[in-house]
Amino acid sequence: MAFWDYANPTRFLRLVQVVLPWLAGLCVGLFAVGLYMSFFVAPEDYQQGDTVRIMYIHVPAAWLCMMCYSVMTISSLGTLVWKHPLADVSAKAAAPIGAAFTFMALVTGSLWGKPMWGTYWEWDARLTSVLVLFIMYLGLMTLWRTMDDPIKAGKAAAVLTLVGALNLPIIKFSVDWWNTLHQPASVFRFDGPTIHPDILWPLLVMAFAFTTLFFVLHLMAMRNEVLRRRVRSLRLRAASAAQPGPAAAAQPAE
């Protein structure tokens, strides 16, 4: 069976049923190992002390908020270019999860900033561009709610998502392009990570844990969205069947 065959919502639901328990188990295991390493294996930072432990949730949340938007961007291309039946389901399901990860990144960053920088917030390029990302997520969630027809809403949201994708390189390179309190990239660099392996490994395990958490939540939310569209389709079918005449002929597609 080709990957494309999972475009069928019924096949996708069957796939989710098989994959989800394994993915959830992997997620729990990675979090157990990651949290143990973060609190009991990783050393204190020589300058920040124990406050560096906030990094093990702040950095993965920040990575995930960008990855989630990247998934939405690819899904939006799927909606507009390939008209993939599950593309706008994927984009819609990812938005609240992305908003939650962005919220986590902003708040944990703020709680990390106060003891280290002396302030909860600074209107610099990195913090402001991530706040813009959070507002984009909220705007997209609102846009989907303003239209009854999920196909029309999906197309409008896809256009807005692609416009908002311009913010991703701004977030990534903001620490290089402008003066900022925020530290520059220290893991994904052309010359390799600049942080010690004792701190890097717990960070990477936590990043994998957050990534599997995203996929668990995304698959669950996509399944819900497929079911919601099925409910809508059946309700329209019932309503058109109750009205004899031309309306009955117009059966909605799932």
Add this chain to the structure above:
Amino acid sequence: MDLGPHASFILASYGLCVLTVLVLFAWVFLDKAAQDKALSELAAQGVKRAQPKKERS
């Protein structure tokens, strides 16, 4: 375990992340329950999905 002078910031960060993840799981589970309920109500009313037509040989 001693988390130093900034323990409250560390614990608040982890606590808030746990709370956010719990809210996300509550959202997906409650939404799933609502969709399952709606589908079972429609099935009880006799509204079912169209079956694909079998091709004649």
